[in-house]
Amino acid sequence: MIRIEYATQRLSLRFFMLMLVLFFFQTGFGLLLAAQHVDPALLAGVLNFNVIRAEHTNLAVLWILSGFIGTILFVGPLLSKRELAAPALIKFLFYALIAIVLWNVATQVLAQTGVAGWWHGEPLLQEGLEYLEAGRIADVVILIGFAILCYVVLRSFPPLSKWNEIHWGLGIGVVALTLVWIFGMFFVERLDLQEYFRWYVVHYWVEGVWEVIHISLVGFLLVLMFRADIKSVGYAVFWGISLVWLSGLIGNAHHYFWIGTPEFWQFWGSLFSALEPLPLIFCFWHIYLDAHQDGKPIRNMPAFAFLLGSVVLEQVGAGILGFTMTFALTNVWSHGTWVTLSHAHLALFGTFGMLGIAAAYYAVPIMRGVTGFDQRHGKLAFWLVFTSMLGLGFAFAIGGTVQVFTYRTLGLDWFGGDVAPAMQFAKLMAPLFGTLFTVGVCLLAYDLLTLGLTKPAPSARRAQETAAMAARAPSRWGRRLTGWEAGLWLLGLWVAGAVITLGLLSFNLPFVQQGHAALPYLMASIGYPGLFIVTLLFVWRFLSSLEARTHVDAGLPLATAAVAPSASG
C-alpha cells in the first residue's frame, strides 16, 4: 500500500503529530526528574519533583493514547472497508485532547500549594494519586473523549456478524478503555480500598485494555506490512487476548500484596501473574512467523524496527522484568523501589510507545504520498531510543538493587544522607542515558514531522548508498533467522531473567539480611546487563537478517507459505 484508500484515514495524521509533540515534552520532564534525583535542590520550590513527575506520567499516558487513537483511525477504515463515521466528531476529539492536555499540565502545578479544588468532597482540579493525578473536571472530559472514540469505532465497523477477531479486539478494547476509567473517578476514604480501585484503572488499562489494543494493532500492522493472512493473524489475536485476560484478570492481585488487603492475594497474585508473560511469548513468536512468511525485503524499515522493538521490549520489560518482581517473595523487596522503575519504563514506553511510533512511521509516508523516503534518520532514531531506554532500565535496576539493600535490608531511611548517596552511581547514569534518549526523540520527532514535506534527498546520494550497501556481502550476522535461533535468543533472555529473579530472592537469605550485599549485587550485575545486552544483540540480529533481504532476494527460497491475498485488497 503506497497511498491511502479512504479519505478519513487522513484524520489520523494530526493525532500522530500531537503524539510526537507530547512525547517530546514528556521526555523533557523525564530529563528534569533525572536531574533532580542527582541534585534535589534543583528547581526546589519553583517546580517541585512531585509536579514534574505528575506531568511526566500523565503526558506518557496522553501521548500513548494519542498514538492509539491515530493508529485506530488509520486502520479503522481498512478494517471496516468503509469511511470512518462522524469525521466532525473526530476533529472535535482532537481539539478536546489538546485542551485537556493544557488544562491538566496547568492544574498539576497546584499541588505545590495544596489546591485540589474540593467540591462536594471531590477534587475538581488535581487529586495527587499516582497515574490518576488529573482532577475530576479533566476526568469527566476524558471520559467523554473515550465515549466519542467508542462511538466512532463502533459506528465505523461493519455489522457485528461480520466482525473478525481484530474487530472484536479493538471493539472490546475501546469500550473497556472507557468503562475501566470510571473506577478512578471517586474519592475513596480508605487507603486499601482506594489502592484497590486505583489498580483497576492502572493495571486493567495496561494489562487488560492497552494490551488488547496492542495485540490487535500489531496483528493488523503485520497484515498490512507483510500481507500476512488475516485469518492466521486473527487466530493469534484471539488467543493472545484470551491469554492476556486469563492471566491478567487475577494477575492484578500482584498489586494487592501489601496495601492492607488479606494475605491470600499473595498466593493468587504470584500464581497468575507468573503466567502473564505467556501471551507476550505468543505475540513474540507471531511477529517472527509473520515477518518470515515470505522473503521479501522490508520496504519501511523504521516502521518495522519500532514494531519489533515494541514486541521485544514487551517481552523484556513487561514479560521478564515483570515476572522477576511478581512473586510475593521477590516483590516484598522490590516493591516501592527503583527496581519497579526499570520494569515500568521498558514496559510502558517499549510496548505501547513504540507501537504508536511504528504506526506513525508506517502511516505518515502513506498519508503524505511519499513513495520512497530516506530511512536513515528513522533507523538511527530507533537505535538511539532503543539503546538508551535499555540503558535507563539498567540504571534504574542497579539503583533499585542498591536501594533495596540500603533501605530495606539495612533499614536506613534517610534518603538525603544514606539512600541517595548509596545510589549515586545509578543516579548519575539516568540523566546520561536520558540525554541520549532525548536526542533520539528529537531526531524521530523532526523526521516524522518533516517527512515528505522537505525535498527528497539527492538521488545521487541515495544511489551511492544503495550501491555501497549492495557491495557489502551478506555476512553471517545477516543470514536468515531461523525459528530455532529465535527460540534460543528468547531462551537467553529468560535465563538472564531467572538470574535476576534469583538475585531478588536472595534478599531473603539470612546472611544477606545480616548485612552482606555481595550475592544480590553480583546476581543483579550479571542478570540485568545480560538481559539488556542479549535484547540489544537479538534486535540487531533480527533487523540485520531482514535488512540483508534487499540484496539476496533471488538467493533465498521463499518461506513455505504462499503470499496471502492482502486483507486491505
Place this chain on the structure above:
Amino acid sequence: MSCVEGEPCVEGRKRRRAVLALGLMAVIFLALSAVSFLDSRGQSVPNTVTYAGHEAVAGKRVFQAYNCMGCHTLVGNGAYFAPDLTGLYDKVGPAWLEAFLPSAGAWPTGAAVRVQLADSDVAAESGVATLDEYLAKYPAAAERIERRSSHASTMPNLPLTRSDVRALIAWLKYTSSMNTEGWPPVPRVDGIAVRRASLAAAASLPASAGIAASGSAASGSAASADAVPSEEARGESLARDFGCVACHAADARRLVGPGWGGLYGSSVPLADGSTVQADEAYLVESIRTPDAQVVAGFTPGSMVSYAEILDPEQIAAIVAYIRSLGENTR
C-alpha cells in the same frame, strides 16, 4: 501454536471454553475482593481514627492535595524520591512530626520536639510528658535528632496550616495502624552500625569516628555553654537548638516565617492592617505569644508559644542575635 494456511482456524469449542474459564476467574476475583473488605477482618479504617481532634479522612485530603505520593510512597506505591510513610507515625511519634511538617526544609532539633511536647494535645497523643521519655519511646525520633538535626532536608517547605499538619498526622496515624501483611520487611541488623563499619573499613579509621562526627551537632550547645560567649552568639546557638532557624532565615528571605535579616527596627505590617515597630518589646512578645500580633501574609497558629520554654534571659539573647543580623534604622 499457530494457524496453518488452509486449515479451519476457528475452534469454536476451545474458544467457548476459554471464555468460560475467564468467567470463572472473574467470579473468583470478585469473591476474593468481597472478602477483602469485610468488617470482620478487623482492618483499620480512617473514619475511626482522629489525632488531637482532627480526622484522618481530612488528612487524606491534605495528602492528596499536596500530591505527597508524587515524591513519597504509601504502602509502597507512589514515587521513589522520598521515604515510605506507611509506618512513620509509630516510629517517630506525633511530636517529631509536629516539629517537622511546618518547616520541612530542615530536620527538627531535640529542643524543637520538646517545644511541641509542651502542647497538652501532643503530649497526650504521644503518651509521654518529657523529651527523654519521648526519645525512649520513639527511638526513630532519637536517631533522627542525633543524626539529622541542623541539616537541611530535601523536602520543600510547604504552606501547611496548623490544622493541615494535624490532619496529616491523623492520616499517618491511620496508615500506621493498618495491617500490611508484614511489609515493609523488618531489618535484621542495625544498618547504621553496618554502614559505619564498612565506611570505617574503607577509610581504615576506627568505627567510632562516624558516631562522633554525627553526634556533635546535637550536643554542641551544652559544650559551648561553658565558655562565656557574647549574648548574640548565645542567641544564635539557642535559635539553632530550638529549631527557630528551620522557619526563620538569617537574611530577609521568607522560609516559613519572616526572615530575621534587617528585621530589627523595621516597621512590620500586621494582618489587621496596622503596622508596628519591630523593637525589642515586639520581638519578645512575638516569641512569647506569636498569635498576638500576626504579620500580614502569615496565618495565626503557625508558631507555638515559647513563653513556657524559654526564660526571659534566653529570649533576650535570641533578640540580641536577631538585632545582630542587621538593624533597620529607617
